[in-house]
Amino acid sequence: MNTTKPFFEIHTFDQVAHNNQFNNPAPHAHDLIEIIWAVSGDCTLKVDLQTYSPKGDQVFGIMPNQLHQFTADSGAQGYIIRFNELFLQEYNSVYHADLLLVLVQSANVSYSEEIRHEMRTIMDKLIQEYSQQQIYSSDILSRYLNILFIHMSRQSRTAPCNNQQNHNIRQAKRFIQLVDQHFKAHKKVSEFADIMCVTPSYLNEAIKKTTGYTAGHHIRQRVILEAKRYAAYSDSSMKEVAWDLGFTDICYFSKLFKKETGYNFTDFKKRQERVLAV
Numbered sequence: 001m002n003t004t005k006p007f008f009e010i011h012t013f014d015q016v017a018h019n020n021q022f023n024n025p026a027p028h029a030h031d032l033i034e035i036i037w038a039v040s041g042d043c044t045l046k047v048d049l050q051t052y053s054p055k056g057d058q059v060f061g062i063m064p065n066q067l068h069q070f071t072a073d074s075g076a077q078g079y080i081i082r083f084n085e086l087f088l089q090e091y092n093s094v095y096h097a098d099l100l101l102v103l104v105q106s107a108n109v110s111y112s113e114e115i116r117h118e119m120r121t122i123m124d125k126l127i128q129e130y131s132q133q134q135i136y137s138s139d140i141l142s143r144y145l146n147i148l149f150i151h152m153s154r155q156s157r158t159a160p161c162n163n164q165q166n167h168n169i170r171q172a173k174r175f176i177q178l179v180d181q182h183f184k185a186h187k188k189v190s191e192f193a194d195i196m197c198v199t200p201s202y203l204n205e206a207i208k209k210t211t212g213y214t215a216g217h218h219i220r221q222r223v224i225l226e227a228k229r230y231a232a233y234s235d236s237s238m239k240e241v242a243w244d245l246g247f248t249d250i251c252y253f254s255k256l257f258k259k260e261t262g263y264n265f266t267d268f269k270k271r272q273e274r275v276l277a278v
Contacts, residue, residue, distance in 0.1 A: 005262070008084075029066060032082045033082070034062040064212030064213060227241055238254065
């Protein structure tokens with residue numbers, strides 16, 4: 001799985017019943033965000049030593065690198081969505097800081113009948129669009145996913161959460177918003193920690209517990225997202241882009257872009273020109 005590119009998939013429990021990537025009794029982890037909605041039937045989910053055995057509708061959010069295992073009995077009904085952070089960034093103009101709150105609290109939320117109906121409709125639309133894979137499917141999938149998050153968020157705002165979780169979520173949301181505002185001027189975790197009046201180690205711990213990624217990862221991804229936008233939608237050279245993004249070392253920027261995207265800047269720009277020309 002190439003996680004340097006936007007990634008999204010959705011399946012029903014029936015579709016992955018015999019696929020060990022999904023229905024796996026062994027503990028495992030991956031660098032994807034995963035949403036499991038157990039609609040009916042018996043299933044078991046363990047996340048970081050916490051065991052859940054939902055008997056009715058329940059939604060679970062699994063953050064990147066969380067150790068988990070999931071099994072569903074035959075006849076159990078539900079959905080599994082997996083996507084990476086790049087999918088959210090690539091097809092959305094605004095980074096969804098509120099998604100953190102939705103996913104962290106998902107297992108503690110009881111959704112109303114009305115919201116469950118709306119969510120089920122959106123899931124079916126996601127399944128249909130994912131199975132067709134037509135032109136602009138990624139854009140449509142992203143929009144349906146946004147609507148799903150909105151429905152989940154409306155209910156999760158009233159869900160209980162312990163003090164430490166609340167604090168970490170607040171810190172994570174503020175950090176992501178600050179990164180979005182200041183990523184051109186600041187590239188170091190220590191610089192954002194200073195703005196937030198916390199230590200870099202504390203900030204890293206709070207961000208990773210909430211999102212599954214380090215603070216440094218979020219900074220790099222925001223910078224690279226902007227670089228990819230320049231590459232796709234402007235005539236700027238790599239040197240011009242690097243300078244505009246606050247890099248004085250062009251070679252370092254070039255290596256970072258290649259590491260995070262899998263392509264050098266020129267090749268990525270040519271690929272985007274071909275895509276936009278279609």
